[in-house]
Amino acid sequence: MKKLECPICGGEVEIPDDALPGELFEHEECGSQLELEVDDNGKYRLKEAEEISEDWGE
Amino acid sequence: MIEEISRKLLLDLVSVYTPPGYEHRLEYKIREWSEKLGYDKFYVDDVGNIFLKRGGGRKSILLAGHLDTVPGELEVKIIDDEVYGRGAVDAKGSLTSFILGGALAEKLNVEVVVGCLVHEESDGLGARNLLHSKIRPDYIIVGEPTNLAIAVAYRGSIYLQVRSQAVGGHSSTPYITDSALRKLIKFIELVESRFNGSRFEEITAVTTMLKSGDWFSKIPEYGEASMNIRFPPNINAEEIVKTVREIAEHVGVDVDFESIEMPVQISLNTEIVHLLMKSLIKNGLKPRIVRKTGTSDMNTLISISKNICAFGPGDSRLAHTRYEKIRISDVITGAKVISSLIELLSEKS
Numbered sequence: 001m002k003k004l005e006c007p008i009c010g011g012e013v014e015i016p017d018d019a020l021p022g023e024l025f026e027h028e029e030c031g032s033q034l035e036l037e038v039d040d041n042g043k044y045r046l047k048e049a050e051e052i053s054e055d056w057g058e
Numbered sequence: 059m060i061e062e063i064s065r066k067l068l069l070d071l072v073s074v075y076t077p078p079g080y081e082h083r084l085e086y087k088i089r090e091w092s093e094k095l096g097y098d099k100f101y102v103d104d105v106g107n108i109f110l111k112r113g114g115g116r117k118s119i120l121l122a123g124h125l126d127t128v129p130g131e132l133e134v135k136i137i138d139d140e141v142y143g144r145g146a147v148d149a150k151g152s153l154t155s156f157i158l159g160g161a162l163a164e165k166l167n168v169e170v171v172v173g174c175l176v177h178e179e180s181d182g183l184g185a186r187n188l189l190h191s192k193i194r195p196d197y198i199i200v201g202e203p204t205n206l207a208i209a210v211a212y213r214g215s216i217y218l219q220v221r222s223q224a225v226g227g228h229s230s231t232p233y234i235t236d237s238a239l240r241k242l243i244k245f246i247e248l249v250e251s252r253f254n255g256s257r258f259e260e261i262t263a264v265t266t267m268l269k270s271g272d273w274f275s276k277i278p279e280y281g282e283a284s285m286n287i288r289f290p291p292n293i294n295a296e297e298i299v300k301t302v303r304e305i306a307e308h309v310g311v312d313v314d315f316e317s318i319e320m321p322v323q324i325s326l327n328t329e330i331v332h333l334l335m336k337s338l339i340k341n342g343l344k345p346r347i348v349r350k351t352g353t354s355d356m357n358t359l360i361s362i363s364k365n366i367c368a369f370g371p372g373d374s375r376l377a378h379t380r381y382e383k384i385r386i387s388d389v390i391t392g393a394k395v396i397s398s399l400i401e402l403l404s405e406k407s
Contacts, residue, residue, distance in 0.1 A: 016332075018336075019332075020335075020336055020339045020340075021339075022335070022339045022344055022345060023332060023335045023336065023339070023345065024326050024335060024345060024347060025326060025327060026325050026326035026327050028325075028327070033326060033347075049347075050346075052210070052347045052348065052349055053207075053346070053347075053348050053349075054257060054258045054348065054349055054350075054351060055204065055205075055207070055209070055348040055349070055350050055351070055374055056350070056351055056352065056374050056375060056377075
């Protein structure tokens with residue numbers, strides 16, 4: 001597990017080692033939705049994900 | 059090759075008109091495809107659900123599509139990359155992706171079951187029958203048009219029937235009597251204004267049928283209406299029922315609650331959601347998450363496995379309309395994503 005900082009609350013978020021950039025996570029402590037990305041130095045970090053959208057249908 | 063197979067399979071499914079109750083019309087075709095694509099086993103359960111199986115191992119995944127469509131036959135045609143016809147979007151496109159994706163997967167170390175369920179568009183009989191069966195997959199993906207996004211939530215649904223009775227009378231003197239229609243309209247207005255949400259997180263109510271009156275100069279003695287209330291996760295269905303009963307008592311109409319389906323919501327951190335996200339990324343797509351305002355077999359099948367989500371090609375805005383069409387390229391992408399997911403699962407098992 002990688003331990004990364006939540007950009008919303010500053011808390012710790014555990015990310016599985018096989019996670020890929022673009023995967024989305026929910027920080028259970030603060031409820032925020034986060035996206036895994038790689039910064040310019042090749043290091044993993046989390047950013048706030050786009051809002052979950054609403055879709056019609058059943 | 060895959061283009062040709064997916065086009066033929068999708069056309070075979072869409073060409074046969076299968077409203078609820080007529081799903082058996084596709085049994086022969088699906089059996090043929092099951093053999094052609096190399097599935098190990100084909101069988102039909104006691105309510106008409108069709109299953110295709112291949113592989114084996116410690117883990118199992120159910121790809122649960124549905125065979126039925128809403129009523130209303132449409133001309134089936136293919137123009138360029140698009141197939142038109144009833145059910146193209148909801149949800150034979152997803153079912154094609156599932157059947158094809160299940161067959162494409164190599165390095166198979168899990169049991170793959172494609173479920174072609176019945177009555178999804180009516181009473182959910184097919185999915186409910188699974189609750190009493192021996193099928194207990196570790197993972198489930200429900201086939202619905204999400205435009206290749208991952209659906210993690212569906213709202214709950216309450217169907218109710220309202221009946222109104224009154225003395226009625228001559229239309230020249232409405233002020234000396236009461237009207238069943240007037241009471242019905244008052245009830246409808248109160249319920250719709252009480253539950254007047256406009257987004258996923260809110261409760262919505264709508265009237266879908268209204269019948270009253272049998273002569274132009276008679277004040278109606280009887281009336282009935284059908285209503286549908288939708289509600290998000292974290293709302294208590296019993297509270298809604300209580301409110302509706304209070305309004306009915308206040309207005310003086312009778313209410314029957316015909317069905318109550320509970321909402322469903324899973325966490326983004328659910329394992330199947332992450333497997334699907336990885337598969338999308340491996341296929342060059344950015345994972346998108348949606349919550350659906352309607353209901354689906356996911357509301358029922360979560361009782362079998364909490365590792366569940368919905369996924370499939372197709373624009374849900376076209377579902378249930380006479381404009382249903384789907385891009386074959388999207389169906390193929392859906393199949394490739396499903397195939398990658400099965401291979402990921404096989405690596406983990």
